[in-house]
């Protein structure tokens with residue numbers, strides 16, 4: 001059932017979901033409703049895209065989403081136009097340290113790009129469709145290739161802090177539990193109801209990363225593996241880490257997968273990369289725990305190398 005609410009300045013359409021039907025003796029049936037935020041339509045997303053393009057002369061075909069502490073890449077974009085998320089109508093806000101919250105248009109290695117200096121996470125309270133909303137905005141701006149980076153904990157004990165893991169696949173814990181950015185009405189203009197994601201991470205781009213990594217002398221700290229997305233914001237328990245490793249995960253983080261699913265749904269090719277910022281705790285006798293400061297610190301130390309790799313790849317597209 002749709003309910004129309006007059007709020008300044010707009011008429012808002014709110015979806016009312018019947019949640020509980022309770023029979024009351026002699027007095028019929030009581031129906032309780034809960035409210036869910038309406039998703040933006042194709043046209044609403046087009047408006048966000050048009051707004052952004054009206055703020056820049058750049059017309060990128062490549063987008064980069066920067067992970068925690070990895071936003072430095074956007075700072076080296078030349079001839080840049082930066083738009084704060086707070087200026088973009090109907091766009092979420094970044095709330096996590098290490099995510100500046102700016103959309104940066106400009107040139108990287110001579111190619112026109114747009115960088116998200118800060119992404120959205122489900123644990124900030126955003127539904128998955130909203131976490132993935134920027135990707136649909138990218139699609140309508142003409143983006144064909146998406147680079148996603150993230151900070152992650154290593155489940156694979158042969159990895160080291162500071163390693164770069166090329167993502168070859170993912171396991172979505174929210175997805176397996178029934179949550180997905182594509183849940184709900186399917187907008188056919190973006191893509192099909194049942195998109196395949198078995199080829200989510202483009203193999204040619206991964207090969208390019210391996211070749212460039214070799215050229216740059218990064219082989220000793222370049223890995224390839226499976227990223228597991230968890231909900232956060234609490235880090236994983238020891239038992240959870242053991243489970244995720246048994247399931248085939250190499251790294252664990254709280255992001256990226258919603259954006260990747262939305263990108264593949266609308267035909268954008270994807271390259272993903274995790275920076276191992278910490279080893280997860282797998283031992284009950286360990287005296288260490290994971291913390292976000294450590295995550296950001298490692299990001300700072302390896303950021304230059306990640307920037308070099310991404311820039312060189314973009315230069316060769």
Ligand SMILES: O=P(O)(O)O[C@H]1O[C@H](CO)[C@@H](O)[C@H]1O
Nearest residue numbers: 067068150151253254255295
């Ligand atoms: O995935 P990104 O945004 O890089 O950040 C990672 O770092 C934060 C935890 O330290 C979480 O947000 C996790 O997902």
